[in-house]
Amino acid sequence: MDWSILLRSHAIGLYLIGMVGLFAFAVVYGFTAKQRKYRDDERMRRIQNSLDRLTQAAGQVYPVLISKSLSSAHANPASLPVPAESVLACKAATYASDELLERIDQYMEERDRKSLALLYRTLDSDIRRLTRERKMILARGEHPRWGLLLWLTIRPAIPFLVLVIESLLLWNLWNDLMAARYLQAPAVLFAILRFISCTGALVLLYAIITADFRQNARRLVFIWLSLLISGLCLLHMLSLQAAPYLLIAQVLIFASGFRFTREPKRKERPYVGEYE
Structure with missing residues (x-):
């Protein structure tokens, strides 16, 4: 086998994959930036x-x-x-x-x-x-200020980054399912629960980052709850057996959000004209 031909074919394949990825990135970035300006x-x-x-x-x-x-x-x-x-x-x-x-x-x-x-x-x-x-x-x-300018430049790339992360999660799930064939039966369930946990946290974090929150006190509650739910995903690195417990904790935190982000009642607004 001619190793130079093999390496050249792999290089061409990687180049084509890179070009397709770059094109997809440009399309997603341009569409997101245009949508942001319209909003x-x-x-x-x-x-x-x-x-x-x-x-x-x-x-x-x-x-x-x-x-x-x-x-x-x-x-x-x-x-x-x-x-x-x-x-x-x-x-x-x-x-x-x-x-x-x-x-x-x-x-x-x-x-x-x-x-x-x-x-x-x-x-x-x-x-x-x-x-x-x-x-x-x-x-x-x-x-805009320097930090805000950097954020506005990076922000349109977030949807593409989310797609990449979700692809990695799917790839990791596939590997876990393949490896689970040689392990105990609960390993398949734990792998699926971990995927659901990470995907749900990713979707929630993406929604918070891309949302157009207006100035109100509840915005911070949304952010902190989403960061807490997403942060729990890091604990999946400790053990696959922790997946069901972490998922339950995430669901409970998500459910508590309905309590902390509810609309304030009229008597809870302390002064005339308070913006909610």
Whole structure:
């Protein structure tokens, strides 16, 4: 056998595999980057649409609120010249908070100075929140910091990396199943459970990394729970027999997420206009 011919054929095969992998990487990277830009543009459009509606309503509410002629606490509802159209239009704002929707309903029912003041307060809170969010998106796209720029460059490659990791998990499962033929019967079950555990953690981690979380306290809970579930996969290196116990622990942690990430009740919001 001519070893030079054999090595040359292997080199050509590796080259073709590398080219196919590089092409797949370029396609996935380009598609993901384009999708990311579209999502940012769409998010900016929704923010701007919400700001237009909220600022228009706030601009009509504020002059009425500070008017000296309406300083009486028992002002006639008809004397509050705030167009209902501009107030109700805020309900169509994509990012109107639940608090704002409640204040709009309250004002339309009572039409007094107190409900008007609460409405303006909530409008101002939502406007400030959306303005900060718009500024953050603009800064991320136009003048990102060094660490953020590196992350934005790497992020489109994550789907391809996930596919590679999942392929390795499948290859490892195949090897485990082949080796399990010569071992005890539970080894097959343990290998399958380990694959399910690692795949589930990988999918969850990918969802957290690629999700567009808005600014809220529950975002940290999502991140910490997903990191904890993913971190348990590292314990699979200790023993294959640990697979069922680790999978059960991951399921319990995942189930606890429904408790820690639930929507807060109205009485749990301590101040007007709090963003959830």
